[in-house]
Amino acid sequence: MRRPSLLATLLVAGATLVATGSSALAQTYPNRPARVIVPFPPGGISDGLARIIAQHLSTTLGQQFVVDNRPGAGTTLAAALVAKSAADGYTLYFTDVTTHAINASLYSRLPYDSVNDFTQVAMVAQTPLILVVHPSLPVKSVSELIALAKARPNDINYASSGNGTILHLSAETLKSMAKIQMVHIPYKGSAPAVAAVLGGEASVSFSTTPAALPHVKAGKLRALAVSSATRSPVLPTVPAMSETLKGFDIVLYSGMMGPDGMPADIVSQLNAEIAKMLTQQKIKDTWASFGATPVAMSPAKFTEHLRADIAKLGKVVKAAGATID
Numbered sequence: 375m376r377r378p379s380l381l382a383t384l385l386v387a388g389a390t391l392v393a394t395g396s397s398a399l400a401q402t403y404p405n406r407p408a409r410v411i412v413p414f415p416p417g418g419i420s421d422g423l424a425r426i427i428a429q430h431l432s433t434t435l436g437q438q439f440v441v442d443n444r445p446g447a448g449t450t451l452a453a454a455l456v457a458k459s460a461a462d463g464y465t466l467y468f469t470d471v472t473t474h475a476i477n478a479s480l481y482s483r484l485p486y487d488s489v490n491d492f493t494q495v496a497m498v499a500q501t502p503l504i505l506v507v508h509p510s511l512p513v514k515s516v517s518e519l520i521a522l523a524k525a526r527p528n529d530i531n532y533a534s535s536g537n538g539t540i541l542h543l544s545a546e547t548l549k550s551m552a553k554i555q556m557v558h559i560p561y562k563g564s565a566p567a568v569a570a571v572l573g574g575e576a577s578v579s580f581s582t583t584p585a586a587l588p589h590v591k592a593g594k595l596r597a598l599a600v601s602s603a604t605r606s607p608v609l610p611t612v613p614a615m616s617e618t619l620k621g622f623d624i625v626l627y628s629g630m631m632g633p634d635g636m637p638a639d640i641v642s643q644l645n646a647e648i649a650k651m652l653t654q655q656k657i658k659d660t661w662a663s664f665g666a667t668p669v670a671m672s673p674a675k676f677t678e679h680l681r682a683d684i685a686k687l688g689k690v691v692k693a694a695g696a697t698i699d
Contacts, residue, residue: 403640404437408464410630413452415445418564419584419664423499423628424468426660430651431644439466448538448698449473450484457486461493461635463644471497471627472540472687475680479688480538481698488684493636494676496648497629499666502602503544503580504587505615506568506595511577516599516618519578523554530556533567533576538696541567543687544580544601544624546694551619571595582626583608583665601625608665624690627669627683629676641673 408431412424421443428439444452449469459465478488486492505516511530513519523530534542537560549556559576561567564585570576572594579586580601587609589595599615600606603623606614615622630648632641651657652668661668671679691697 403463404435407438407440408466409440409442410466410468411442411444411452411456412468413444413449416443419582420470420628422664427648431647434647448477450477454485456633457491459633461633463636463640467631471629475683476687476691478684479691480696489680491634493632493634493641494673494680495630495632495641496645497627497669497671497676498648499628499661500669501583501626501666502600502606504583504597505580505599506571506586506597507578508571508574509596519598520552520554523556527555528557530578531559531576532556532578533559533561533570535564535567536560536562538698540626541580543690543694547624547690550693551622587665607667608662645673
């Protein structure tokens, strides 16, 4: 029998290394600290969820996952930074997936492709917005708000966290579906928008749950509805918008991504760790304090969800006429 040539032996060995390289990488991951970029300042829901997940991964994987807040330009600065980073699992991106999807249509030019320049790793939460009004406004339901707005067109002001944000587009969807007119007053964030309603500068706002919920509980704001298709388990007595306007469904999704091309084994490892975490009752309780519910899905399902959200919210952006250069 002829002995295999040195070249043949090397080719076989090389093929074996290629086949096992990804597994070997995952087995040694992480072997140094990783950073989790958050495109918002500290204190918001994305920052809060990101820090809890980073701490969990630090504990379970034995290396530090450090949150790095990079706010600015409606999350696009942080997204661009992630898209250009090495796809080795040591730069991750925890973001408001809904805003990421909105930006695909809101900005005339982006320095990245919102789907293809990223690896979708793990969805972690969904959070409805709350439609709140100042108690002085004589309405106690969405139907009554619509009736009042029809009787007083362009006389009711609504606050948002800025042009093209999910709060703005939710209100524009309400206007479109109900065929009413209200005046938009943009602010720099959900908390300032809520403060504007509390102070009487505006009468209405869709708000993130953490920003509005304490004031609702204190009786300083009146909650008319949540923006999801069904009632939120966190606020079971508050109606869903769809109970008045069929088909209304705008929800803030939160998830983790990374640069395009992350090794599949590392993606699977992170997805599995986060999915396991989301089954814990203490995590469910913590998520509820943010007004959120856990959502686990595979990376493939996450990609499918992101593409669908970009298409769905692109129509809303177009209808609202919102653009940013």
